[in-house]
Amino acid sequence: MLRQYELVERVKEYDPDADEALLNRAYVYTVQKHGSQKRASGDPYFSHPVEVAGLMTDLKLDQETIITALLHDTVEDTLATIEDIELLFGKDVARLVDGVTKLSKIEQMPENERAAENLRKFLLAMSEDLRVLLVKLADRLHNMRTLHFIKNPEKRRRIARETMDIYAPLAERVGMYEYMREMQLLAFEQLEPEAYATITSRLEQIRSTEGGQVDAIALNMKQALAEAGLEVEVWGREKHPYSIWKKMAERHVSFEQVTDIMAFRVLTSSVEDCYRALGVLHTVWKSVPGRFKDYISTPKTNGYRSLHTTLIHAGSMRVEVQIRTREMHRTNEFGLAAHWAYKQAGRPDGEVGWLRDLIEIVDASHDAEELLEHTRLAVYQNRIFAFTPKGALFQLPKGATAVDFAFAVHTDLGAQTVGAKINGRHMPLRTQLNNGDVVEIIKGSSAEPQLSWLGFVVTGKARASIRRAVRLKERAEIAEIGAKLFEEIVERLPAKVGKKAIKAALERLELGDEEDLMFAIGSAKLTDRMVMEALVPGSTRDLPEEMPQGRAISIKGLTPGMGFTLAECCHPLPGDRIVGLRRKGKGVEVHAIDCLELANGEDADWVDLSWGEHSHGAVGRLNITLYNRPGTLAEMAGTFARNNANVMNLELTQRDDPFHTYAVDLEVQDLAHLTRIVSSLRASDSVAEAERI
Known part of the structure; x- marks a missing residue:
């Protein structure tokens, strides 16, 4: 753990103007507030915020971020308040600490909701100041480094899964690849312990049998580039186990089939030297087609810039090479944190x-x-x-x-x-x-x-x-059905209903406005009796339990799948006599009046429906048996085309030589349109039987 003077010295090295007294005060404050609290490892709790602050100094972040890192758990885990922190350390630090605090775990929520709620607060806090994200990523990284001290395996797996799903990808999106790689590796060890152990042992075998092969290849590359007059740094490493495992899973290959296990970096002084180095390497060694990517001319969203290529070294060994300038390298490894410019123009950069x-x-x-x-x-x-x-x-x-x-x-x-x-x-x-x-x-x-x-x-x-737009339209159409049902309800009341009565009804039903009322009626959240009683109290006292509906409700102008759905069991068409089943929280399900499924509609309100004039088309289903001989299927399709019907689905349901039977879904205008098609089919020599399902 960093000592107080070591932390201050680190900050002063890159920021001589930093307020030493304020940094000291923050260090002492977190030690005092966390007091005798212990971590799962047995270490004093304050060692955690101090280590997070140390990670922030590695990135050379401003003093406010360092102080936020020191204080980030005080409000959540001690008696300190945001007001205390604002008084002692200023508004900006208080705002940042509050932002990080809002991202704390919500233990009472189910796993998915907890992760999502964390993420929701995370994103909103990030939108105000990206330094909140940087502190939280460092906090998560240090927690992952000490995750093995937690005894409960389920808790370890939950934290690892949340890290893999949320924090590692977010680290990647702000270009903090060092953080991303370490988080993935530590999470992988918890989530796939057998795979982790297998791959790490195989990598150890490669190291012991092949000795200094990585260093030898790096030296070969450096010599080839030096001969071309390029001063570069070259070093290599094995890819980490999670990266190898991911490649094995994506390509469905074994460890032996993963060819590019080694990765090398070439650092140059300028962009021009990057492209020159690429040319030299491609001249000396063969490149693998399709594996070249130019992220210098077209950087990633997070600002990542580099040339990527894969070479075939020593006849058969594939090695991945990344070529970049030294400046690009620092930015690539630590992303937004590497070029943080909070003091410029008084606001953070990275509004990406x-x-x-x-x-x-x-x-x-x-x-x-x-x-x-x-x-x-x-x-x-x-x-x-x-x-x-x-x-x-x-x-x-x-x-x-x-x-x-x-x-x-x-x-x-x-x-x-x-x-x-x-x-x-x-x-x-x-x-x-x-x-x-x-x-x-x-x-x-x-x-x-x-x-x-x-x-x-x-x-x-x-x-x-898309989902938001669909929900809004669905709500509007259900409310439109509700408005038509509301008119029916009002006609049955003994008194005339005006704006005053509706306003009073909304208060009694605890609804916000008329649209909420119409939606509640349309989605069967309110019964007719409840609405009548809210509009005119006492009006339902002498009414029978089952109240008949007056006139049929028209579904003209509504979109199938939104305010109503056409039942799959009977495929009702304009022209059919129809009835609706209205279940709580859902739209109206439209059935033909003779549909057998209506017998199962005891849990729903029945609504008398009509199609309305010039109604939209729908899908009719036919059962068609053809003679099994050449050209009969084409003849059937020709009949559909001549009658302006569009085939939505066609399925061969039965082979019974000399007959083939098909189920066909047709987009038609109405019942009369479908009837004409059935008549045309029955008149054809290719068709043995045709009937509507």
Whole structure:
């Protein structure tokens, strides 16, 4: 553990103007407040904040960050208050300590919700000052270094999983690769102990049998570059066990099949020397096709810059080489912390796009589990580069589609997307993008996100925005059904209902506004009797338990899947006599009046429905038996085409020579349209039977 004078000396080395008295006061304060508290290791508790502060001095951070590191657990674990800290150490330190404190564990919550709630507070605190993130990452890193002292294996695994899912990816996103690698390694040891032991023992075997091979290869590279007139530093290392295990899992290969276990770094003096060094290495040794990446001309989102290539050394050995300047190396290893410029312009730098996206995801997510899913998608690596037609560069995860790209450019553009051109060609919105694609998004002013997009988008921002838009539309349509039911309810009351009665009813039902009331009615959270009693107290005293509905409610203009769903059991079509089942917390499920499933609707309110004039189309299902001979399937398809019906799904359900039976889902306008198609099929010599399911 760092002693008081050692910590102060460290800060004074890179910041001679630091307030020595304030640093001393903070050190003494944390020792006094934590007092006799012990860690799981048996060490005094204050050793932890002191070590976290030491990690911050390694990054040469300002004195406020060092003091925050010293005090970061005092409010949570001692009698100290934020007011005390503000009085003794100033507003900025108090704000930073408060930000870190808000990220503390919420022990009463289930695991997923606890992790997600931590992350929610984390992101909001980060948005105010990224130094909160730097202290929290150092706090987590030191806790991981001492994780083995915790006796409860489940608790160790939970902390390790949270580290792997949240903190290591966030360290990567701010470019703190040293922190990321160590966190992953320590978490991997807890989560996959057998794999960790196996890989580390194999690496030990390689070291003992191959001796100084890493040093020999590094020397070969340095000599080749020196002969070309380049002054460089070269060193090599084995990749750490988690990196090897991840590669084995992704490629489904054994340890022996992982060829590039060794990685080398070449540090140069200038960008020009980076490219010269690359040319020399590619001349002396063969490169592996498809393994070259230029992160100097197109840096990663977190500012990471380097050239990556893989060489074949000594005939068959693959080695990974990273070439960068010395300045790039420091930035790459410690990211935003390496070029922290808090004193410039009075605010932190690093207002990066990915952080703004994460904050947007926090706002758009519906619950804690959804937030965790979206942010995991947003922070993981393996990314591609795509451009707008004007040359703006956007980084996206591998597998990202045109819709993901649109949301990355701007949330409003994503919401209004109707089409996309990729490299000048019109392509489906679900098309996955490749490195270097130029993407032009075509938008429509009345367009809106589609529920089906959730089937192919991969970015957290896109998923969160689509789900939010779908939820809002669903709520609006359920409220619209509720408004129609409300009109029916009001007609049965003995008195006229005005604004005053509605306002009083909202207070009795503890609802915010009329839209909340309509949504509660539409989603069956309120019964007709409850609404009537709230509007006119005593009005239901003499009414029968089962109150008949007046006129049928029209579902015209509503979207299937939002305010209502068409039952899969009977596939009702416009023209069918229909009835709705309204269950608590859900929309209305529409059935044909003769559907056998209605017998199971005892737990739902029945609602008399009508399609309304000029209603939208729907999907009808047919059972069609064809003669098994050439051309019959084509004849059936031709019948659909001549009748302007679109095939949504076709499945061969039975082979019974000389017949084949198919279940066909058709998009049709109404019952009359489907009836015409059935008649046309029955008139065909290719069709043995055709009937609606």
